Amino acid sequence: xxxxxxxxxxxxxxxxxxxxxxxxxxxxxxxxxxxxxxxxxxxxxxxxxxxxxxxxxxxxxxxxxxxxxxxxxxxxxxxxxxxxxxxxxxxxxxxxxxxxxxxxxxxxxxxxxxxxxxxxxxxxxxxxxxxxxxxxxxxxxxxxxxxxxxxxxxxxxxxxxxxxxxxxxxxxxxxxxxxxxxxxxxxxxxxxxxxxxxxxxxxxxxxxxxxxxxxxxxxxxxxxxxxxxxxxxxxxxxxxxxxxxxxxxxxxxxxxxxxxxxxxxxxxxxxxxxxxxxxxxxxxxxxxxxxxxxxxxxxxxxxxxxxxxxxxxxxxxxxxxxxxxxxxxxxxxxxxxxxxxxxxxxxxxxxxxxxxxxxxxxxxxxxxxxxxxxxxxxxxxxxxxxxxxxxxxxxxxxxxxxxxxxxxxxxxxxxxxxxxxxxxxxxxxxxxxxxxxxxxxxxxxxxxxxxxxxxxxxxxxxxxxxxxxxxxxxxxxxxxxxxxxxxxxxx
Amino acid sequence: xxxxxxxxxxxxxxxxxxxxxxxxxxxxxxxxxxxxxxxxxxxxxxxxxxxxxxxxxxxxxxxxxxxxxxxxxxxxxxxxxxxxxxxxxxxxxxxxxxxxxxxxxxxxxxxxxxxxxxxxxxxxxxxxxxxxxxxxxxxxxxxxxxxxxxxxxxxxxxxxxxxxxxxxxxxxxxxxxxxxxxxxxxxxxxxxxxxxxxxxxxxxxxxxxxxxxxxxxxxxxxxxxxxxxxxxxxxxxxxxxxxxxxxxxxxxxxxxxxxxxxxxxxxxxxxxxxxxxxxxxxxxxxxxxxxxxxxxxxxxxxxxxxxxxxxxxxxxxxxxxxxxxxxxxxxxxxxxxxxxxxxxxxxxxxxxxxxxxxxxxxxxxxxxxxxxxxxxxxxxxxxxxxxxxxxxxxxxxxxxxxxxxxxxxxxxxxxxxxxxxxxxxxxxxxxxxxxxxxxxxxxxxxxxxxxxxxxxxxxxxxxxxxxxxxxxxx
Numbered sequence: 001x002x003x004x005x006x007x008x009x010x011x012x013x014x015x016x017x018x019x020x021x022x023x024x025x026x027x028x029x030x031x032x033x034x035x036x037x038x039x040x041x042x043x044x045x046x047x048x049x050x051x052x053x054x055x056x057x058x059x060x061x062x063x064x065x066x067x068x069x070x071x072x073x074x075x076x077x078x079x080x081x082x083x084x085x086x087x088x089x090x091x092x093x094x095x096x097x098x099x100x101x102x103x104x105x106x107x108x109x110x111x112x113x114x115x116x117x118x119x120x121x122x123x124x125x126x127x128x129x130x131x132x133x134x135x136x137x138x139x140x141x142x143x144x145x146x147x148x149x150x151x152x153x154x155x156x157x158x159x160x161x162x163x164x165x166x167x168x169x170x171x172x173x174x175x176x177x178x179x180x181x182x183x184x185x186x187x188x189x190x191x192x193x194x195x196x197x198x199x200x201x202x203x204x205x206x207x208x209x210x211x212x213x214x215x216x217x218x219x220x221x222x223x224x225x226x227x228x229x230x231x232x233x234x235x236x237x238x239x240x241x242x243x244x245x246x247x248x249x250x251x252x253x254x255x256x257x258x259x260x261x262x263x264x265x266x267x268x269x270x271x272x273x274x275x276x277x278x279x280x281x282x283x284x285x286x287x288x289x290x291x292x293x294x295x296x297x298x299x300x301x302x303x304x305x306x307x308x309x310x311x312x313x314x315x316x317x318x319x320x321x322x323x324x325x326x327x328x329x330x331x332x333x334x335x336x337x338x339x340x341x342x343x344x345x346x347x348x349x350x351x352x353x354x355x356x357x358x359x360x361x362x363x364x365x366x367x368x369x370x371x372x373x374x375x376x377x378x379x380x381x382x383x384x385x386x387x388x389x390x391x392x393x394x395x396x397x398x399x400x401x402x403x404x405x406x407x408x409x410x411x412x413x414x415x416x417x418x419x420x421x422x423x424x425x426x427x428x429x430x431x432x433x434x435x436x437x438x439x440x441x442x443x444x445x446x447x448x449x450x451x452x453x454x455x456x457x458x459x460x461x462x463x464x465x466x467x468x469x470x471x472x473x474x475x476x477x478x479x480x481x482x483x484x485x486x487x488x489x490x491x
Numbered sequence: 492x493x494x495x496x497x498x499x500x501x502x503x504x505x506x507x508x509x510x511x512x513x514x515x516x517x518x519x520x521x522x523x524x525x526x527x528x529x530x531x532x533x534x535x536x537x538x539x540x541x542x543x544x545x546x547x548x549x550x551x552x553x554x555x556x557x558x559x560x561x562x563x564x565x566x567x568x569x570x571x572x573x574x575x576x577x578x579x580x581x582x583x584x585x586x587x588x589x590x591x592x593x594x595x596x597x598x599x600x601x602x603x604x605x606x607x608x609x610x611x612x613x614x615x616x617x618x619x620x621x622x623x624x625x626x627x628x629x630x631x632x633x634x635x636x637x638x639x640x641x642x643x644x645x646x647x648x649x650x651x652x653x654x655x656x657x658x659x660x661x662x663x664x665x666x667x668x669x670x671x672x673x674x675x676x677x678x679x680x681x682x683x684x685x686x687x688x689x690x691x692x693x694x695x696x697x698x699x700x701x702x703x704x705x706x707x708x709x710x711x712x713x714x715x716x717x718x719x720x721x722x723x724x725x726x727x728x729x730x731x732x733x734x735x736x737x738x739x740x741x742x743x744x745x746x747x748x749x750x751x752x753x754x755x756x757x758x759x760x761x762x763x764x765x766x767x768x769x770x771x772x773x774x775x776x777x778x779x780x781x782x783x784x785x786x787x788x789x790x791x792x793x794x795x796x797x798x799x800x801x802x803x804x805x806x807x808x809x810x811x812x813x814x815x816x817x818x819x820x821x822x823x824x825x826x827x828x829x830x831x832x833x834x835x836x837x838x839x840x841x842x843x844x845x846x847x848x849x850x851x852x853x854x855x856x857x858x859x860x861x862x863x864x865x866x867x868x869x870x871x872x873x874x875x876x877x878x879x880x881x882x883x884x885x886x887x888x889x890x891x892x893x894x895x896x897x898x899x900x901x902x903x904x905x906x907x908x909x910x911x912x913x914x915x916x917x918x919x920x921x922x923x924x925x926x927x928x929x930x931x932x933x934x935x936x937x938x939x940x941x942x943x944x945x946x947x948x949x950x951x952x953x954x955x956x957x958x959x960x961x962x963x964x965x
Contacts, residue, residue: 048587052810054580054691055567055589057724087806089853091830098809149826151814279853281862284695284803286725 077112579837589689606644617643639669664915671940805849
């Protein structure tokens with residue numbers, strides 16, 4: 001896919017690399033046993049270690065290590081048997097130790113790759129440089145008091161995985177697909193809850209532009225973006241800005257930027273001159289991490305289906321397109337729902353395309369309107385399957401089915417019961433339909449004449465009138481046939 | 492009443508010849524009589540009486556029941572404030588008890604107070620403390636002497652008879668050197684033998700808790716109690732702790748004692764070399780074989796230490812920022828301002844010097860030349876010992892290059908001060924155990940210490956040899 005941007009003078013290529021910070025799904029923090037529950041009362045989840053009291057020492061949480069290894073496996077990456085925790089030294093009010101424990105020279109996970117899929121059916125690999133573990137900082141609250149800053153250390157010490165990509169991304173859309181894919185892999189592995197609103201997944205975006213074929217340009221880093229929408233907006237803005245600077249004869253300052261979602265603009269956070277010297281060195285409180293190959297093998301054996309495997313299965317088993325399969329599998333909960341629908345009645349396998357459509361259009365819009373995630377859907381996969389069967393068996397029409405779905409959503413009832421209670425069963429009895437058609441013809445003599453004089457398009461009018469009379473319950477195909485037959489007899 | 496040792500006092504207590512309360516009163520009296528020594532940062536009679544009530548309830552089989560112990564004010568204690576001898580932690584009251592002090596509490600010991608030290612254990616004379624100098628109890632009136640450091644308060648507390656044992660920490664000699672200066676026994680065990688949990692950190696890869704006592708047997712009793720694995724300290728060793736005191740055996744038959752030639756240094760007084768010589772002869776007489784050995788990288792130990800320790804310290808002390816606890820300077824206009832003022836006013840000169848050195852050696856562009864190289868040299872120094880201990884059971888050296896020096900000497904010359912650690916630092920870098928025991932005196936009657944070193948986890952042999960040598964002066 002070509003993604004060159006036209007400036008006033010030249011065409012430009014965008015070069016993007018992402019650093020994704022994914023919070024490890026774990027009940028306790030990376031180096032302490034404090035809870036990690038989001039949204040708790042400030043400073044209610046702070047141990048002596050998290051608050052960096054004198055003489056307190058970090059102890060590695062083995063579960064977080066396993067989660068990082070699993071993630072590495074999911075990213076098809078090299079798992080390093082030997083890795084080291086380093087201290088990254090800097091002062092900030094919400095960094096109690098005065099350093100962040102991170103991994104610098106020897107990360108736990110090395111090179112890997114992630115595949116993104118485009119609408120036209122093509123796909124592309126984005127290379128991963130590394131994944132390393134680090135502690136999150138606390139939070140400074142500047143808006144609680146006019147003259148004071150408060151510090152909440154609940155997040156202090158929570159485990160993060162930093163996933164660094166090569167600068168292989170070439171557009172805002174690719175960046176969006178890439179982070180969606182990472183999010184989906186993490187959620188399949190259950191190593192991160194993927195909740196971007198709560199900050200469980202955030203990204204720093206490195207952006208530069210260049211004329212095609214030239215060396216990389218000077219890059220800027222946009223920090224801490226927590227939605228795919230903002231990532232795309234920020235990239236588009238920044239690319240435009242950089243092109244304007246360069247075409248105006250300027251040079252790009254290597255800056256760290258912040259994106260303001262309300263203005264859609266980026267602004268410098270700090271410049272290179274103020275850049276920190278983090279004075280990384282191995283944390284003497286922690287021993288290097290030695291992971292046995294047998295432990296890695298055990299974790300590999302625990303991993304079930306990943307998005308790419310599932311996508312392949314959908315293509316092969318259900319004859320879905322690559323893109324449909326990619327969309328469906330990109331959210332684990334969506335594809336779990338789809339799998340559960342099929343699982344509820346094996347016969348539904350033949351209707352997989354219809355199921356996809358019902359999930360991705362009607363069900364999605366109901367869920368979106370009500371701000372509900374699919375894993376909490378009031379419509380169960382089993383009832384969804386029943387509805388599709390009812391459509392396929394001509395018990396109800398597609399149009400009626402939409403109303404039934406809304407009713408199912410509101411009442412959580414079985415669609416069969418709804419149809420029964422409301423008398424929505426489709427009329428397939430030809431004699432009943434004939435009566436309706438006769439009435440319609442009788443009531444619209446003028447139109448009949450016009451139809452007979454060659455205005456074929458009026459057939460739709462008769463269909464509509466008849467359907468209305470049947471309260472939408474007439475089987476459309478039978479209705480059509482009868483109408484055509486009766487009208488032709490008028491000749 | 493005069494109590495000579497833990498074993499003696501314990502049997503008096505077991506035979507009901509003395510009560511815990513009487514012990515407490517006796518020590519409170521002694522401490523109050525010599526307050527001018529400035530041995531304690533925290534001393535509170537009420538706190539001692541409170542403990543008496545608790546200790547009396549304990550069964551007599553608690554090894555340290557009623558034994559008066561002084562605690563270096565670097566160990567966090569629940570019932571007494573912990574300052575690390577720094578203004579930045581003035582009035583800091585931990586809500587937790589360090590691993591080592593908890594073990595002592597569990598065995599029924601009675602904490603008489605928190606002892607003075609060099610600020611954050613950085614120093615060799617207990618003269619960098621925010622709370623003033625400690626005076627060596629062996630000083631003559633007109634000539635106050637330094638007790639050594641950094642655990643000078645603890646060594647002095649034992650020497651002044653303020654307690655029968657004391658905790659210390661040794662990062663580059665901070666137990667062994669003051670033990671030598673104050674004429675008491677001081678052991679730094681193998682790195683990792685006692686948990687660092689709850690000890691304010693100076694240099695994590697070197698910090699090691701240990702003890703002071705009046706004799707070798709008491710040291711073995713105390714060390715046994717404070718050692719052990721702690722899962723809260725990832726560098727703590729999961730090894731079986733021998734029953735050091737029960738296993739004490741002065742026989743040196745067939746033991747090979749290494750005498751490193753690199754420890755004969757220019758400028759060291761003849762008296763020290765003579766004491767060393769006497770100890771060598773004594774060991775030979777007791778059946779040991781003497782082997783003259785070489786530890787070729789010894790000369791790099793001091794510079795290596797003074798890169799690694801400050802580097803770790805610069806990071807370890809970053810947490811003292813005025814945000815969460817301890818001292819915070821007033822009138823700061825911004826966050827950076829608050830850091831600057833708090834840390835400028837809160838830390839003393841020596842601590843600041845080491846933070847600056849440490850920050851420098853870790854900075855971009857210097858890391859490889861200093862810190863990384865120092866780590867490589869550290870490995871070479873450790874290997875020197877590994878090689879030597881293939882043929883030797885123990886190494887014997889002087890503990891310090893001099894006897895206790897006058898209080899204000901060397902204060903303005905950090906390099907001279909750092910040279911105090913010349914004999915103790917190599918073992919710290921290698922993580923091996925070392926003891927200092929008093930062995931003879933200089934012309935002025937000041938005690939001189941000798942040091943015994945051995946391989947990792949071989950404290951028992953150190954105790955045994957020290958036990959044998961100790962008899963020379965009984």
